[in-house]
Amino acid sequence: MKALIYKGPRDVQITEVPDPKIEKPTDVLVKITSTNICGSDLHMYEGRTDVEAGKVLGHENLGQVVEVGKAVARIQAGDWVCLPFNISCGSCKNCERGLTGFCLTMNPGNAGAAYGYAGMGPYNGGQAEFLRVPYGDFNCLKLPDDAEEKENDYVMLSDIFPTGWHATELAGLCPGESIVIFGCGPVGLMAAHSALIKGASKVIIVDRHPDRLALARKIGVIAIDDSKGPPVEEILDLTGGEGADRGCECVGYQCHDPAGHEIPNLTMNALVQSVRPTGGIGVVGVFVEEDPGSKDQLAKEGKLAFDFGAFFEKGLSMGTGQCNVKAYNRYLRNLIHTGRANPSWIISHELSLDEAPDAYKHFDSRERGWTKVILHPQQNRARNRTRSTTARKGTPEAAHAE
Numbered sequence: 276m277k278a279l280i281y282k283g284p285r286d287v288q289i290t291e292v293p294d295p296k297i298e299k300p301t302d303v304l305v306k307i308t309s310t311n312i313c314g315s316d317l318h319m320y321e322g323r324t325d326v327e328a329g330k331v332l333g334h335e336n337l338g339q340v341v342e343v344g345k346a347v348a349r350i351q352a353g354d355w356v357c358l359p360f361n362i363s364c365g366s367c368k369n370c371e372r373g374l375t376g377f378c379l380t381m382n383p384g385n386a387g388a389a390y391g392y393a394g395m396g397p398y399n400g401g402q403a404e405f406l407r408v409p410y411g412d413f414n415c416l417k418l419p420d421d422a423e424e425k426e427n428d429y430v431m432l433s434d435i436f437p438t439g440w441h442a443t444e445l446a447g448l449c450p451g452e453s454i455v456i457f458g459c460g461p462v463g464l465m466a467a468h469s470a471l472i473k474g475a476s477k478v479i480i481v482d483r484h485p486d487r488l489a490l491a492r493k494i495g496v497i498a499i500d501d502s503k504g505p506p507v508e509e510i511l512d513l514t515g516g517e518g519a520d521r522g523c524e525c526v527g528y529q530c531h532d533p534a535g536h537e538i539p540n541l542t543m544n545a546l547v548q549s550v551r552p553t554g555g556i557g558v559v560g561v562f563v564e565e566d567p568g569s570k571d572q573l574a575k576e577g578k579l580a581f582d583f584g585a586f587f588e589k590g591l592s593m594g595t596g597q598c599n600v601k602a603y604n605r606y607l608r609n610l611i612h613t614g615r616a617n618p619s620w621i622i623s624h625e626l627s628l629d630e631a632p633d634a635y636k637h638f639d640s641r642e643r644g645w646t647k648v649i650l651h652p653q654q655n656r657a658r659n660r661t662r663s664t665t666a667r668k669g670t671p672e673a674a675h676a677e
């Protein structure tokens with residue numbers, strides 16, 4: 276089959292690889308029809324991780340089941356399914372408690388496994404024509420009869436929609452509260468989408484890319500451009516001097532100032548300053564145990580100069596870590612099915628698999644207008660198009676007007 280593999284820093288290629296097979300009776304094989312490029316794929320693309328050359332990337336996958344192992348009972352060939360980026364067993368201590376992002380058996384010695392990802396186990400990703408899904412009964416989210424019609428919405432259930440939702444959960448957001456989100460990439464935008472669905476009274480987002488800020492404004496979010504000045508004061512002004520009730524970190528360890536200099540503690544300390552005393556902070560941006568490629572001495576060892584004194588004085592709480600997709604995806608699927616959520620409004624480009632290497636280049640350089648790329652491996656170049664974010668039925672405004 277055709278697949279996108281990692282060759283080396285800023286070098287991904289489409290190549291022929293062996294078709295995945297049913298290896299265990301609990302496996303399911305899925306023909307991938309939609310698979311996204313994720314901001315976290317860029318950490319690998321840029322060569323900042325130790326992902327092995329030859330690995331098929333892609334952890335945001337949706338498709339149709341083509342074959343099931345003998346021990347698979349619930350899922351059948353022909354089912355449309357969305358796969359959480361986490362691969363989990365369903366029976367370990369953490370999985371039993373719904374913490375499937377920290378499965379203890381799928382990546383022995385570590386908590387958590389994923390498709391096509393550095394340090395997350397030996398699993399190939401879904402930026403390919405087919406994908407092997409371990410423990411198919413547990414990991415496949417079955418989609419309803421509008422699966423094809425709303426495919427671009429449902430594929431967001433694989434990662435960014437639940438991850439954005441998780442950021443607001445970790446922060447402890449309740450209806451009526453205000454929330455500030457650092458990072459207006461796909462996850463930050465999904466955190467904003469989630470906060471609005473949950474009934475936040477005020478949603479503030481901080482970034483500097485005009486196209487992304489414009490997208491946020493379109494759904495009723497207050498967008499702060501931090502290239503025009505430090506954002507904390509503006510956040511305090513917007514919240515009566517007190518700070519937002521909740522804050523989300525949706526940037527991660529490569530956060531940088533508007534001039535492009537990486538400052539690993541930039542967003543975390545800004546959150547401490549801009550969340551009100553006794554508020555909560557949710558961190559879903561990726562931070563790593565070590566980052567030898569960093570210029571920052573502490574960051575090389577995965578450490579951060581965090582304003583812990585202020586954090587303590589304010590009695591803040593904080594939740595961190597990757598999303599347990601299965602804790603939310605069933606319910607977020609239902610929000611999409613009933614029209615209460617339509618996360619596809621963030622998609623900027625729909626492309627074929629062949630165009631993926633080029634798309635990585637554009638997305639990595641944060642080119643204007645490249646918000647979210649979705650690949651359709653079963654389609655050829657002819658059908659490709661760049662989409663306008665509002666061309667599709669169901670504008671963001673419509674979703675929140677209900």
Ligand SMILES: [Zn+2]
Nearest residue numbers: 313315335434
């Ligand atoms: Zn992702």
Ligand SMILES: [Zn+2]
Nearest residue numbers: 364367370378
């Ligand atoms: Zn498990």
